[in-house]
Amino acid sequence: MSYVVTSEKEKKQMLEEIGISSIEELYKDIPKEVFLTEPLNLEEGKSEFEVLAEMRKIAQKNVIFDSTFRGAGSYRHLIPEVVKHLSSLSGFATSYTPYQAEISQGNLQSIFEYQSEICNLCDLEVSNSSIYDGASASCEALVMSLKRDKNKVLISKAIHPNYIDAIKAYAFARDIRIEEIDIEEGLTSLDNLKKKDLESVSSIIVQSPNFYGLIEDVESISTFSKDNKLECVEIVNPISLGMLKTPGEMGVELACGEAQPLGLDQGFGGPYLGFIAASNKYLRKIPGRIVGQTTDVNDKEAYVLTLQAREQHIRREKASSSICSNQALSALRCAIYMAAMGKQGIKEVAKRSFNNAHYAMEQITNIDGFSRKWKGEFFHEFVIDTKVDVDLINKALKENNIEGPYKLGKNEMLVCLTEALSKTEIDKFIDILRQVKK
Amino acid sequence: MSYVVTSEKEKKQMLEEIGISSIEELYKDIPKEVFLTEPLNLEEGKSEFEVLAEMRKIAQKNVIFDSTFRGAGSYRHLIPEVVKHLSSLSGFATSYTPYQAEISQGNLQSIFEYQSEICNLCDLEVSNSSIYDGASASCEALVMSLKRDKNKVLISKAIHPNYIDAIKAYAFARDIRIEEIDIEEGLTSLDNLKKKDLESVSSIIVQSPNFYGLIEDVESISTFSKDNKLECVEIVNPISLGMLKTPGEMGVELACGEAQPLGLDQGFGGPYLGFIAASNKYLRKIPGRIVGQTTDVNDKEAYVLTLQAREQHIRREKASSSICSNQALSALRCAIYMAAMGKQGIKEVAKRSFNNAHYAMEQITNIDGFSRKWKGEFFHEFVIDTKVDVDLINKALKENNIEGPYKLGKNEMLVCLTEALSKTEIDKFIDILRQVKK
Amino acid sequence: MNLIFEKSIENHRCTILPKTDIADYKIDDSYLRKTKVKLPEIAEVDLVRHYTNLSKKTFGVDNGFYPLGSCTMKYNPKVNDSCAALRGFSEISPNSDEEDVQGALEVIWESDRSLCEITGMDKMVFQPGAGAHAEFTSLLMIKKYFHTKGDLNRTKIIIPDSAHGTNPASASMNGFNVISIESKNGIIDLEKLDQVLDESVAALMLTNPNTLGLYDKGILEITKKVHACGALCYYDGANLNAIMGICKPGAMGFDCIHLNLHKTFSTPHGGGGPGVGALGCKSFLMDFLPTPIVIKENESFKFYKPVNSINKVTAFYGNFLVLVRALSYLKHLGSNGIREASENAVLNANYMKAKLSKTFNEPFSGYCMHEFVLDLSSFKEGYGIRALDVCKRMLDFKMHPPTMYFPLIVHEALMFEPTETEGKHTLDKAIEVLEKIVNEIKSGNLDLTQAPFTTEYSRMDEVKAARNPIIRYGN
Amino acid sequence: MNLIFEKSIENHRCTILPKTDIADYKIDDSYLRKTKVKLPEIAEVDLVRHYTNLSKKTFGVDNGFYPLGSCTMKYNPKVNDSCAALRGFSEISPNSDEEDVQGALEVIWESDRSLCEITGMDKMVFQPGAGAHAEFTSLLMIKKYFHTKGDLNRTKIIIPDSAHGTNPASASMNGFNVISIESKNGIIDLEKLDQVLDESVAALMLTNPNTLGLYDKGILEITKKVHACGALCYYDGANLNAIMGICKPGAMGFDCIHLNLHKTFSTPHGGGGPGVGALGCKSFLMDFLPTPIVIKENESFKFYKPVNSINKVTAFYGNFLVLVRALSYLKHLGSNGIREASENAVLNANYMKAKLSKTFNEPFSGYCMHEFVLDLSSFKEGYGIRALDVCKRMLDFKMHPPTMYFPLIVHEALMFEPTETEGKHTLDKAIEVLEKIVNEIKSGNLDLTQAPFTTEYSRMDEVKAARNPIIRYGN
């Protein structure tokens, strides 16, 4: 079927009104050479019942593991049902960008609340309404940080490799040179950083907790940046901010990252949500939509899209980014999640993930042949060196319907634990590791 | 947890306002002898995540068959996703009986529409807003049909046995005598009926299509009733009315039944929806809520609960029934289903079920050792006599993830087919029957 | 808003069935419908708009405070809906073989066990569709119980005048004579009880806490007296939300009981239903339960038919998917949470009562249980403003009014049941609104008989609706 | 409505985590956050009311007509949402092993194959987050393509003045110089094109049908010319809804393309997103696609890294669950349905245009594709009423206004895109409303500069918002 509403009889009336006898006449401007005479080589249409059954079969080809110890940029956190329910309410789901503020206050207010929550979480002053995902948000933040006539950016090698890939793509586009900062004990090397030629450098980008789960000394890096008049961009896991020092506290004025941990389904990688939070000085440089508070003509408190002069539909080639459609519904959902977990809940999620990871680390490293690769403090992920082949470990885990750690190398794995794991699940995991070893 | 909202601090303020120091003081009227000092012997509370996981495990202990040939009062029809979506919209789900019409017009209008659709389907003039289910609706219809000083009711033996059980229960309650009408070739015997002593009989109840799927000669029974000044109640499958002669057309003034086939989940038997439709003469006898059209004081078209004088909250022991909470949300869902299928769709569902059943019947009876028990015309269910043990057949089917027919006896089964089955599924079923036989 | 019929357009379609390879079978014309099927013809988009916009015109618990006394309009946790939506529950047939629906039987069994622990009953079943239906069923069991004993003269049911209308209605559906006894604030006068108690009485139906929200202190004496004359005690558990984990109806001397799972156990009310009428009884009545009941035999669950079963009151096992929600809620709350819910329901009611007693007359002073009643007669006398008017004015403040004119023994009654799922801030807001309305009444500046003023619809012409009933489109 | 922060109350909680048996681990204080986490503290019931009531203040396609030109606000079938909600899609990690996510790869593969058939491209990927992101990515591929060829002087992108703002913005994000060429009604003037075409041009970006809803007849000549000078042709597929099954961009001579699956393929717009920027290209560009792409090898699906990949533009595979919806839609419509959709989108637009041409000025006459533009300059001149005022007045009639002031080349533009999912009755209603508004303008009885009159909120003070931006609570 096709969701065409009009009946044949009505179509006739419409054609008459237009003054033609068939719809094809409307296509007269299309050159004959390209006008299709054969139907598309696709299957015939199906009823929704058949489609749903088919899609169900496809979905069943994916494995949903009972427990997972794999993170690496996409995390299984607990998502309250109320969050799913509220974010699918039809007004939110089926509206477009709130151009008509009078009939979009629900949407606008909820984005304003989202912006506020992100600012609060990061201790910063400005947030936009969303960017596609963490990687693209990092790229946009990089672009925000660029200084005139300085076309080099230093990036930590401990940033998520997929993000580095994206940064390299954006850098190629903008003719920016990327130089990587070495790592030392799994952390961005301050020594290496200090040795860099800063001549044409605009900014430094680090991630904390970094790809390996380690907490970076962002404070020193941001101080170094300030001292050398560089911009410092921190990519941060927002859940960690329930517990760890914030960008704002560390003097970072530009933070960004992936908000998936804040209540979004893992969904094979999307839709996720890139966030950017910054100090006031970036207000007119930040890309994407921003909602601001105002009043209507009757002085009723209300919300509108504001500062649109930054955006492509007004500035065109001079816009700060080309972003138009964004991740509004993801932002709404994260906002609902943040309110559902609330001030205390978000701390608990962070602390619980931290505790689980530390308990597991202790247990794993008690097993012969398993050791931590680096010793630094970490949040909820850590790297284990193992004498056993990681593939073997993961195979054994899979047989128990457990998704094993992220493989970094034949004998190196990135282990992740969130609050979604119970002690029983962790102990079972440890047990299997113990057995594989033998 | 407990969904208690108030914080400890607020509780203190509240206790102060009341002038007490602990909640227990509020319970001072409860005799010491019964005041519990031990906690309830139940498990501790759990988080919603644990509960959902537990319930998921329990749900997995139930088998969802790929295809089913079992009906017998609960039917697997195709339910459009839009029906599920719309009937769960929160205004509908979380409101109570629309006592405050000014803020319940959505609810009231939708029930009014439901009543209209039921009337249209049955060709009758009056419908209430719902009864618990088909069996209880049949009992309530029976009660409506009672005449003063006549305490006997004739019921067909071909009515669904569970309904007969319910009728017997209600009859015992009301001190009504039930007399069964024999069946002949699977149909209510007109001969037997004509031989009954009608002295103290109020009414006759038949079901069509009856429990065995056969279409009863309701017209003759209703004529017989009229001739003998009896009331005639028809229990009817509403989906069949997309195709088959309606109660109204057959002179029946009181119809009732189970509306589950109109878009309700099978859900292990409920929530379903009992409907009652009747001619105008029953208007003040019909139990349950009724919505009527009116205007508000500004002359705006609107809807209200009406004719409430029949109901328990006003008439108390003189009420037509004790029903209070009903199946409003089921009625809403059926109304949405009826609109979604629409005038043509409902015909197609009926016709398709009919065709599938007739095709299957033809195929089955072509197999040696399978024959129809009775020869009458049927809707979408029919009884097969088989030389093979029905249990064996059903076991073989189950191994193919097919739910077999309803077992009537060791060698007798009630086969049901709806539009949800494709030819491929039916052919597979037939194939298995063929093989079991060997 | 236009009716869906008015939006119907010839040959518009929403849902389309799969293609089929099976040809049409013939059927004799005499079987066929000749009249038109007058269902709407409407496209999916128009269907969605119709109902989405209707739902916006329906105020539910998800929209605001809903202190509808006696109805226990708690907030309904969304996780319960997710449980009920599991295909393993929603897509199974009640006619499936026992072995294929063990999970469903487990739901019934677990709910039974938990609710028996909470109420002090021995067995609980869920076949009745709602509270009233369970009342009817229980009384039927009582009737059959006496019949089976050969005690055929028990034709009366005693019901206090404060009882819910379903009580007398259910009794008379069973052919019993209803003996209404006068109560004081719903509290049974023991002397009056004595006067009506004799061998012709089958049962007493009691709501405790009663419909005024008061716990009847004399409860043990009452049930003793009833038992003494050979009659049974029936507990209307609509008000169980006050006493879960605090005391058990079973211990108070009740022989059978109904619970409204849609109230106390937090399943959405759906605009009037479906609910579940859970029916519990002591073991001596178990043989009379509607068939089948679920029993457990070596780790597996079975259906069982009680020997003297009253048969059935619905075709299958009641509103099962509603029961799933209630069980999810039960597991969620657990032992402590259940008691905590009751305590806070009572706390909330007393707080509102205490604060409102400064502005309103109460038919009685002292503590209440989970709900309380105000008497607005003085406003009617003094200012011509009725309880109804106050309720209609409340609509302007985006809250649902309390129950009006129930129980019948209080004139101009307003019955508030805030429930434990409302916070102090919500109660404070409601109190503020009510005080404001009282000021409006006293100042006389606003004609409250015309309220509400800001809602999309104004007061309804109910007389018109009843005088010339239009109850379907196109008649 | 109060902000959620204003509803926050100390120690109120919504979601509670499971109990844990794992003790707290110590961490050096220097790592810890010292500032307060200023998130709301709110109970589930209050959270639900907040958002339920906010959703009621948000007009979506489910509430009414939404002819927002260029945005293709189709009705979004609910079955698509059901597909996306399947746990097998929503609960899988993008970091899972290939063998465990074969279903997900199948979704990507099948979508790729179907959309290539529809567009005439050779490969389609879904990593970009939306249309603009796909534009950026494609231009990056083009840039890398020329770099790899050693052709380093192609620094220009030609874009007609009628283009969407994302086109020039995406070009300049890639360091290209934007050469804007004047068009007539969005139609390319071949002579003007000749003037700018040379070896410094990397690509032409074209929307065809263009943003005025016109199909550029000269398309084959245009792409030929562009190719002749060694540049590539980029197709902005935002308007594909007009021509599916009718003609293929690939056949028109385009080398790469983006599609907005959230438009043409009917996934809900979510208040601004997420969408999917599907990116298609001819085989000679495949090596440059973002990594990884999905390939099929003996019945199983694999990830593959194109040799000259531009790397990545999002971390994983784009907005996958949105893609699931689009695939569900594709399967639903199938070969015929897809063409039917386009035909009827065009029919609907032409019907509205024909009827409205009696009342409004059109910047051009003749047939349009799936959308059309009205020019309201004459009302501005004659009556001082702007396109904006007309839109605001439309709000009173419970419909969403069309796109205003786009494309920029038409002053006082109103751009209507009814889409095929609207019935004639809805168009007729909208036409009636617009005619009524024109009468109001002409009669002068109503001051439309003050519209809307009946909505909950009136016109906004946008200047105030921009002058002193308040973009978060409590600053």
Ligand SMILES: Cc1ncc(COP(=O)(O)O)c(C=O)c1O
């Ligand atoms: C005290 C009391 N008893 C019985 C009932 C009847 O319950 P139901 O509506 O579930 O039939 C109610 C319902 O409001 C009630 O409040």
Ligand SMILES: Cc1ncc(COP(=O)(O)O)c(C=O)c1O
């Ligand atoms: C013609 C045209 N091109 C590109 C875009 C950008 O697409 P998106 O919003 O998905 O980034 C749009 C969106 O409105 C459009 O209309």
